[in-house]
Amino acid sequence: MNDPQNHPAPRIAAESAEERFVQLVTEHQARLNAYILSLVGDANRAADVLQETNLVLWRRKADFQDGKPFLPWAFGVARLQVLSNLRDKRRAPSLLDADVAELVSSDVESQAENFDDIQSALKECLASLPQKRRQLIEHRYFNSKSIDQIASSTDQGSSNVRVTLMRIRRQLAECIERRMAAGGLA
Amino acid sequence: MNDQPNQPSEAGDEFRLDELLLAFEEGTLSEADRQALNERLRTDPAARTEFARLQMLSIALQEESGRSPGPSSSSAFTPQTDSSLDQSVGLNPSATEPFSRIWNDRSVLRWAFAAAAAVLVAVSVRWVQLETRATQVATQSGAGVNLPADRVATEEPTSSGIAVVTQLVDANEAVLLPSHNGANTIRKSLAVNAALQPGSIALDSGWAQIEFLSGATVVLHGPAEMELVSSAEAIMHRGRIRAEVPPAARGFVVRTNDMKVVDLGTEFGLEVSDEGANVQVFDGEVELHTQSKQPQLVQAGNSLRKGKSVESGLQPSDMTPDRFVDAAKLQQLAETQQLARYRRWQQHSESLRNDPRLIAYFAMDTPLRGERFLKNDTVPRESDLDGAIVGATVTEGRWATKSALQFKRPGDRVRVNVPGEFGSLTMATWVRIDSLDRWYNSLFLTDSYQRGEPHWQILDTGQIHFSVRPSTDGADGEPSVGPPHYIALSPSFWNPSLSGQWLHLAVVYDVDAATTTHYLNGDVLSVDHIPAHQLVRTTRIGMASIGNWSTPLEPDEHYAIRNLNGSMDELAIFAAALSPTEIKEMVEHGKP
Numbered sequence: 001m002n003d004p005q006n007h008p009a010p011r012i013a014a015e016s017a018e019e020r021f022v023q024l025v026t027e028h029q030a031r032l033n034a035y036i037l038s039l040v041g042d043a044n045r046a047a048d049v050l051q052e053t054n055l056v057l058w059r060r061k062a063d064f065q066d067g068k069p070f071l072p073w074a075f076g077v078a079r080l081q082v083l084s085n086l087r088d089k090r091r092a093p094s095l096l097d098a099d100v101a102e103l104v105s106s107d108v109e110s111q112a113e114n115f116d117d118i119q120s121a122l123k124e125c126l127a128s129l130p131q132k133r134r135q136l137i138e139h140r141y142f143n144s145k146s147i148d149q150i151a152s153s154t155d156q157g158s159s160n161v162r163v164t165l166m167r168i169r170r171q172l173a174e175c176i177e178r179r180m181a182a183g184g185l186a
Numbered sequence: 187m188n189d190q191p192n193q194p195s196e197a198g199d200e201f202r203l204d205e206l207l208l209a210f211e212e213g214t215l216s217e218a219d220r221q222a223l224n225e226r227l228r229t230d231p232a233a234r235t236e237f238a239r240l241q242m243l244s245i246a247l248q249e250e251s252g253r254s255p256g257p258s259s260s261s262a263f264t265p266q267t268d269s270s271l272d273q274s275v276g277l278n279p280s281a282t283e284p285f286s287r288i289w290n291d292r293s294v295l296r297w298a299f300a301a302a303a304a305v306l307v308a309v310s311v312r313w314v315q316l317e318t319r320a321t322q323v324a325t326q327s328g329a330g331v332n333l334p335a336d337r338v339a340t341e342e343p344t345s346s347g348i349a350v351v352t353q354l355v356d357a358n359e360a361v362l363l364p365s366h367n368g369a370n371t372i373r374k375s376l377a378v379n380a381a382l383q384p385g386s387i388a389l390d391s392g393w394a395q396i397e398f399l400s401g402a403t404v405v406l407h408g409p410a411e412m413e414l415v416s417s418a419e420a421i422m423h424r425g426r427i428r429a430e431v432p433p434a435a436r437g438f439v440v441r442t443n444d445m446k447v448v449d450l451g452t453e454f455g456l457e458v459s460d461e462g463a464n465v466q467v468f469d470g471e472v473e474l475h476t477q478s479k480q481p482q483l484v485q486a487g488n489s490l491r492k493g494k495s496v497e498s499g500l501q502p503s504d505m506t507p508d509r510f511v512d513a514a515k516l517q518q519l520a521e522t523q524q525l526a527r528y529r530r531w532q533q534h535s536e537s538l539r540n541d542p543r544l545i546a547y548f549a550m551d552t553p554l555r556g557e558r559f560l561k562n563d564t565v566p567r568e569s570d571l572d573g574a575i576v577g578a579t580v581t582e583g584r585w586a587t588k589s590a591l592q593f594k595r596p597g598d599r600v601r602v603n604v605p606g607e608f609g610s611l612t613m614a615t616w617v618r619i620d621s622l623d624r625w626y627n628s629l630f631l632t633d634s635y636q637r638g639e640p641h642w643q644i645l646d647t648g649q650i651h652f653s654v655r656p657s658t659d660g661a662d663g664e665p666s667v668g669p670p671h672y673i674a675l676s677p678s679f680w681n682p683s684l685s686g687q688w689l690h691l692a693v694v695y696d697v698d699a700a701t702t703t704h705y706l707n708g709d710v711l712s713v714d715h716i717p718a719h720q721l722v723r724t725t726r727i728g729m730a731s732i733g734n735w736s737t738p739l740e741p742d743e744h745y746a747i748r749n750l751n752g753s754m755d756e757l758a759i760f761a762a763a764l765s766p767t768e769i770k771e772m773v774e775h776g777k778p
Contacts, residue, residue, distance in 0.1 A: 112242065
């Protein structure tokens with residue numbers, strides 16, 4: 001960030017370090033959310049953890065010196081918040097045990113870093129799905145239909161729908177990787 | 187790309203990560219399976235990578251649904267517990283957006299990741315992963331190269347045309363009528379090279395030449411209405427035709443309401459009017475069927491007239507071959523019309539060159555043959571903006587007298603360098619697309635795609651893709667700094683019957699209105715509203731390519747193939763948002 005030639009000023013020039021900091025936190029919300037949600041699993045819990053993380057980031061902003069990469073630092077803060085949430089015995093068991101979350105953390109971090117590109121690639125991959133498959137995804141993810149609901153409305157067995165859904169997810173995952181490997185930036 | 191999950195470590199064993207994660211999303215993951223999942227992640231690094239990948243896909247899917255239109259209440263903003271953060275966020279209006287969006291998505295997200303431990307239903311799905319295994323191998327063997335290998339379960343494209351429009355001369359209101367069976371519900375204008383499905387076409391005045399796939403050529407004289415039944419059969423409802431039927435197309439049939447003309451390899455005219463029908467044979471012979479009589483052969487030089495009523499018989503009448511324009515004469519008429527259209531475009535183009543809003547303008551009109559630079563035609567002349575033609579060949583443009591550039595091979599492109607900073611942008615071009623072979627088929631792309639740079643291209647799905655990058659590259663290995671780019675994606679406009687037609691495409695990136703508008707042939711395809719935090723007010727072009735993408739390459743590096751497969755005739759780039767009327771005007775003055 002010290003070399004203005006390589007790093008043009010942000011959209012709206014931040015007038016103070018604080019503003020610059022808020023801008024960074026804001027820009028990286030989607031990535032942080034993806035990271036936390038992947039590890040925590042439950043959306044409500046993830047939302048709480050994200051708020052806590054934002055809070056801690058704000059309180060510790062002095063620790064963060066401008067010029068140091070923001071994202072690894074923020075992921076580090078988020079990781080600790082995730083782990084303390086998962087270790088909280090008063091809460092219902094979560095998808096991952098805390099020790100597993102810690103192990104998976106670095107893989108999730110490298111995915112979450114590229115969340116924006118994944119999102120763009122997904123948009124295109126969805127568009128290239130054959131119509132029936134796209135509809136299935138829409139029912140499941142956009143219209144929040146359960147697999148059983150989809151099965152009965154499309155007159156198939158639930159296990160059929162489940163298998164098809166897994167195949168589509170697999171196709172999408174592969175399509176995203178290819179798009180990203182092929183284009184990098186679109 | 188490098189991690190190949192679920193294999194080989196899991197080959198043959200019954201552990202299925204994606205199955206378990208799906209059950210978790212569904213709220214049906216058993217405690218035993220949850221423990222198995224954790225145990226696997228503890229011991230298998232490949233499973234961890236796969237876990238991260240699948241979770242990210244799910245979240246991206248949820249986010250995608252959050253973006254689709256639907257009710258969302260802005261009051262769902264969750265109050266921050268720390269007042270100082272609250273205030274700071276509030277200071278920056280654009281900053282609140284991602285925050286609030288995530289909160290708004292909470293309700294959407296909630297259902298998906300239902301608390302797993304609450305429901306204990308055993309899942310017993312055995313899924314043999316044959317299909318996906320096969321595609322993984324394909325992906326692996328093409329490592330690093332963009333094989334379009336397994337375009338998700340695509341079917342072979344089909345086209346159901348039975349005829350093609352090959353000439354339109356002075357044609358007014360040449361349209362495809364809505365069909366009775368509902369297969370076609372709107373009136374569509376006919377265009378040269380358009381493929382025709384079974385259905386009726388109408389022409390108010392002028393001429394249309396229709397070539398049936400069987401080989402018969404029909405010149406239709408307006409006013410007329412003809413129904414295309416198959417590649418070898420048509421019904422004349424009213425008007426005049428001249429049909430040329432080479433030997434290969436013998437047996438071509440034209441019906442009227444009470445008559446059938448079977449062509450035995452010849453040239454004949456048919457007129458249907460209020461008085462009845464008239465058949466004139468210019469060459470060869472036809473077989474004439476009426477309801478009352480046996481079929482009769484009619485030789486060249488004969489003209490027969492039949493009255494309106496069913497009972498009326500056939501009467502000899504005068505031959506009037508001049509009233510039936512043939513294909514050769516139509517060609518002459520077409521050339522005259524072409525010349526007139528070309529002149530009209532030239533006049534418009536001359537005045538366009540002086541438009542102060544133009545950044546660069548490639549009319550591609552001056553003799554291009556043999557030259558390897560593409561003249562920038564803005565006035566006053568700025569030769570620095572001339573393009574360098576690489577690979578692309580000179581071909582016929584919208585009119586026989588005008589040239590265009592053809593892009594075919596992966597290397598074909600025109601290099602340009604456009605310095606400066608701009609605000610709103612408009613790009614407009616005439617293109618003839620042969621096919622959309624690539625994932626991205628380039629129209630105009632800046633080289634490295636830096637902050638403020640536009641990319642304009644067509645996806646293999648036929649959707650037009652326009653984006654301006656709002657972020658900057660991060661330092662080595664770091665993610666980029668700034669919000670993700672906003673892609674304005676038009677609905678798909680493409681079908682293979684458009685192949686070979688000259689199309690006018692335009693995109694208007696309007697900074698003040700925060701919109702991106704895609705146009706096809708002067709009509710709005712889509713309008714996208716760009717979220718405030720993704721809007722870039724200052725645009726730049728710099729080094730760029732027409733018809734391809736040039737990435738800054740290290741030696742030996744692979745590059746994505748994004749060349750256009752088709753031709754381009756005229757490209758204008760404006761530093762302004764042109765109005766819909768102005769776009770329409772360009773089309774009216776430039777259509778072939």
